Amino acid sequence: MSEDPHGGHDGSLDYHRRMIGDPHRVDAYERALRALVAPGDVVLDVGAGTGLLSLLAARRGARVHAVESMPIAGVIERLANDNGLAASLAIHRIDVRELVLDGPVDVVVSDFMGRFVADDFMLEAMRAALRWLKPGGHVIPEAIDLRLAPVELHHLPALDVFEAPIAGLDLSALAAVARSSTYPIVLDPAAVLAPDASHAVVRPGDGLAAFAGAHVFTVTRAGRLRGLAGWFEARLAPGVVLATGPGVESHWDQLLFPLPATRVEAGDVVAVRLWIDDADPDAWLWRWEGEIRRAGAEPVPFSLSSLGRLDAGVPRDPPWLDHAALEVLNEEGGAAFARRDYAAAAAAFARAVAGLGPEHDEIAPLLWENLGLAYFLDDRPAHAVGPFLRALDGDLASREQSARLLVDACEGSGRHRDAARFRAAYEANFGDHPSRDD
DSSP states (O other): OOSOTTSOOOOOHHHHHHHHTOHHHHHHHHHHHHHHOOTTOEEEEETOTTSHHHHHHHHTTOEEEEEOOSGGGGGHHHHHHHTTOGGGEEEEOSOGGGOOOSSOEEEEEEOOOBTTBGGGOOHHHHHHHGGGEEEEEEEESSEEEEEEEEEEOSOOHHHHTTSSOBTTBOOHHHHHHHHTSOEEEOOOGGGBOSOOEEEEEEOTTOOGGGGOEEEEEEOOSOEEEEEEEEEEEEEEETTEEEEOSTTOOOSSOEEEEEEEEEEEOTTOEEEEEEEEEOSSTTOOEEEEEEEEEOTTSOOEEEEEESSOOOOOOOOOOOOOOOHHHHHHHHHHHHHHHHTTOHHHHHHHHHHHHHTOOGGGTTTHHHHHHHHHHHHHHTTOHHHHHHHHHHHHTTOTTSOHHHHHHHHHHHHHTTOHHHHHHHHHHHHHHHSSOOOTTO
């Protein structure tokens, strides 16, 4: 999170289109305004954007101060005129920290919430706005419960692409940088590996210290842990809660804090501390650290932040292998297949393909096919696509197994159009394509 924490959010119309097109957001805020705004009240709308919340408050009979420093403020007057509410609105094209009013307000309303709240960079704006709230006045939202849970993901392109060799080249140094970032993500409730917990309760006016918390999650089922997901439940008014967790189709989605990809079983533990580091006043960032504890295994520690860096490393020798060394790795991978240790098989065949030279062109397709099969059986379909393509080497009729599993790998990694195209080619060359279960 290296953006300017004082700079506000994106001011484009498309950004605001996503917000006003979110029916969960609009419905919850409209109900909260109906509950808390009475005719004659004075309302301050902070970061008014297109003015939607201002217009809803004005429709309740309030006198509204719509404050928006970004160019989008230019649309508020037109929308107020179009809806017959211009007489109830005062539009302030100014930073709220510079706002001067003629008296206190009854209600402060704002959608200052980014994913996991903080990434809209409006915390200081809310603190500045609250100086205008009269004693006993209302703030919408009144409190925001940040929720956190460990989650499984079978495919996340932002991370997957660096976690396996590409065309036999080692790009793993970039995986560390990719893990040191947060990602917007859409999760199904089934992705959650342990009951979610309240990370922190943030109230308007709070600073960054309010976003710190520590947790110990006990995994309830087996899965492939990929990260911690954060979302929020905002209490807008008594009885009005805006929820953005897995399964809710809101424009916020959820926010992923990546972890080392780890196979976990029921009873395993994920211990984490998560906070915002504001040591640099011009660029603060998320940090998360802890460990993954698995029965019978050494703990897997992690210490990550949302600002990954990459050093130059040191020169290495080329990984070329001779035929004898390749045969050893092929046998090692085959033995891992036999005992169904597909992760070990993938590691062996990845070393093999990394060591291929021009003299190995004849045996390369088999090694690539074995690597793709290992990834596929290890439930890593996104990693399997490239090896299967390399095994086929441009000829979709050359290797039946690679052509068949390429279809399944594409389906499993969300490449549905590719899957349909490769399925058609398979059936043209080999007949009906069997389902994965067959």
